[in-house]
Amino acid sequence: MNNLALDKELMFKAIEEAKRGIPHVYPNPAVGCVIHDGGKILSTGYHKMFGGNHAEHDALQKLDKSARGLTMYVSLEPCAHVGKTVACSDLIDPEIFKRIVIAEKDPNKKASGSIEKIKRSGIEVEVGLLKEEARALNKRFYVFHEQKRPYVILKYASTLDGFVAENDGYSKWITNEKSRKENHYTRSICDAILVGSNTARLDNPNLGSHGLAKDPKIVVINNDEDLSSLNLFKKEPIVYSSKDLTDNYEKNISFILNDLYKKNIQSLLVEGGAKTISGFINSGVFDELHCYIAPKFLGEGLNIFQGKSSIKKNYGLKIVDAKIIGDDVKIIYTRNAN
Amino acid sequence: MNNLALDKELMFKAIEEAKRGIPHVYPNPAVGCVIHDGGKILSTGYHKMFGGNHAEHDALQKLDKSARGLTMYVSLEPCAHVGKTVACSDLIDPEIFKRIVIAEKDPNKKASGSIEKIKRSGIEVEVGLLKEEARALNKRFYVFHEQKRPYVILKYASTLDGFVAENDGYSKWITNEKSRKENHYTRSICDAILVGSNTARLDNPNLGSHGLAKDPKIVVINNDEDLSSLNLFKKEPIVYSSKDLTDNYEKNISFILNDLYKKNIQSLLVEGGAKTISGFINSGVFDELHCYIAPKFLGEGLNIFQGKSSIKKNYGLKIVDAKIIGDDVKIIYTRNAN
Known part of the structure; x- marks a missing residue:
């Protein structure tokens, strides 16, 4: 040798x-x-x-x-x-x-x-x-120190036709129990979890790891609604409101990630809703995308992607795994280095 | 023993x-x-x-x-x-x-x-x-003889948010070359392939197996447009037009499948477009669903599912495989026996 x-x-x-x-x-x-x-x-x-x-x-x-x-x-x-x-x-x-x-x-x-x-x-x-x-x-450690922001994982659950909720916001449950459990594990290995105020209000989620490990710190983007009665407000979330935010989603994401970096948050799981996830997708500032896809069609409702794009647009998504969970599929992508 | x-x-x-x-x-x-x-x-x-x-x-x-x-x-x-x-x-x-x-x-x-x-x-x-x-x-043989209709495979290619074409109908190409090649193989093992007139006109598809085996017989649902200049009309397709069809999609599907049974078509691949696929999904008369999902988002355009459904609706889709093809995923479902 x-x-x-x-x-x-x-x-x-x-x-x-x-x-x-x-x-x-x-x-x-x-x-x-x-x-x-x-x-x-x-x-x-x-x-x-x-x-x-x-x-x-x-x-x-x-x-x-x-x-x-x-x-x-x-x-x-x-x-x-x-x-x-x-x-x-x-x-x-x-x-x-x-x-x-x-x-x-x-x-x-x-x-x-x-x-x-x-x-x-x-x-x-x-x-x-x-x-x-x-x-x-x-990976998380390098992104955190080199890019001075948390490693960002976007997660959503949709029907085959891309919907994450019915017209009235109802979304319980698109995916099966095992898929949701799988995401509880992802929560347990992230420092913080971010949701928008719509998701906070409509889903009133627990956002915990359901006993799998420590619960992540909760981060809420809240346009000054009174959300204090919600479950997640019992957990002392980090809240970004109109005093921190502008009309520009990219600037907001940059502000939030910079602030979370200063707060020593090395990994951030973004769980929605559609507007928040789309903001991150459009900004291009994320490292992984976890899509849970259920064998359903809705036809109407809230689509995961809010915006207008084209077939030619390259999101730099590199597939890592397509995992069958019951009759759902979890697709994991990482971003290309470019 | x-x-x-x-x-x-x-x-x-x-x-x-x-x-x-x-x-x-x-x-x-x-x-x-x-x-x-x-x-x-x-x-x-x-x-x-x-x-x-x-x-x-x-x-x-x-x-x-x-x-x-x-x-x-x-x-x-x-x-x-x-x-x-x-x-x-x-x-x-x-x-x-x-x-x-x-x-x-x-x-x-x-x-x-x-x-x-x-x-x-x-x-x-x-x-x-x-x-x-x-x-x-x-499976195909039993469905054909017991249910007196072809074994029906629905196939579509969409973005993660469920779109199959841009607003102007442009759809070349959502999925990668290997995914399309995979579908050419599916064509080669089907007796016939069905498309609606919109797909025939917009895509002007070849609908062949690209040399992998025999080409399937082509079936077109055509609302009396003049499509005679299209590629697929060189292949003597079976055409169902207004004289055969009604306003009721379920009745039309039943009529078409019954006629194809009489023509000894044991297996039918339905390749779109969205309206045609949705008709089959809504009618419940199909045996497999092949979804090719590309790592893209569109936000606007033609969604694969035309209709209104609910999260509670059970489509009886049982997952068979989630296959990674480049950065696309091909999900194959069969229907539950119920």
Whole structure:
């Protein structure tokens, strides 16, 4: 095996290690680490849970410190700051390590900066091996830090002909119980969930994960209606009202996402209604789209897409999965990088 | 192994044999046959192609005729009529066979009637073992003969919000090339394809299988427009016009399907447009629905479903598959038996 093939194999191993920490490390990134002496793996480690030891620390704890000339493979740049744990870059001893291979830099400015520091200590540093694979591990984390906004998932449930409610707003239930349960899981792995005031008023939703995990923070776009009697107002939602918002939906989305970034919301599930979802689709600022499609037709009512588009318009939707749930289908798209 | 378990195993084998003839036997049913002496299988056979020997004949040709006390397992009632081949019931010799197990009766009145004849010859006859599995082999055949109409497949291609064309009727192309190719295959295994006059005029479609197999017969519902310059009129379509039709869509569908039955059309692919598809959906007379869904939104235009329905309405759609084709999804539903 040549050096590159060996390097890749060991970095894959580090990435596999990283996956073991998902979802317990959230909102931290999942990170894995492998230590190798040129012949065999001496130690592995991963970031196990939020607030716990980082991957490098975990691997180093199990290492015989008399070893020399080692290589460390780590799926994210070692942190340079003292947070809940000691800075990892300070743990990497140039007496022991001759080389460190890093899959991708840390986009979090508070944690990054260790590469130069490690180089100065005399350790050879390589960055970028299996970068895409390492980024895929922590998509939300990269969007949050690089684009300074939450990772945005749009979710809706429609009939085959695209309707999300009858004429009077009635929408319970278009999809089956299992589909709704599936979305409760998605809620449980998001920091916040956003609805418009129409959805808040008409559906009066619980917006919780129904006991699956922590409930997400609730965010409501409310054009100054009195919604205080609604279920979700018992949960101290973040409310954006006319004092924050303009007539321009794109500007509003930009304002809201910027504010949620400042509030440290790393992932946002947008659950409707149609006007809100369409605003996000038209703005182009979203990362995933989850469509639950029921085997029904309505013919009239509220269509999911509010606006006028064309067949030629490219929404950059890349299909990830089409999952059968009872007689519903859940289609998951991600956005193209472009 | 008890007798029932052995019987089932051998009938499964007969059904597996039958599958080997698909699609070459079409429009005949796929049929398989197994001959057993109580200890081992002596011979198997299947209906290989339209006009060829029936399954029983195929199995008997390979049988040593000195054997006695045998059981025949056959997935469809042996034919009683002399058609392209000799009547199978005349081939089953009571000197050789003591018992015949038949999965399901023949719904084709011209071919059925052999059961009493075989019984009179002194052979023990059992009917109904793995009946559902045997019917599933030949769904189109059973619908055609039992319901006296073609097996109806509805096909459309829409955006996520349910639109099949822009406001001016433009629809080329909502789905990708692979999706369209997939539908050319469906065309190649249908006897006829039906479109309304709007679709004929706006799309001027070829409606062929694009070389995959024989082209289906074309059927047009035409409200007396002059469409003679269109591509599909070069292919001598069956045309239903105002002299055949009324204002009542259900009656029209019933008339058309009855007429196509008389014309020996066993399977009909309905490709649109929205008005035609909606007519079939509302009438409830269809057997499969193929929805090709593209990752697009239109907001305005022609929606696939023309009518007014409700969330509570049950269309009896049972999902069979959700297939990813590029970034499109093809969802296939069958109707519930109810």
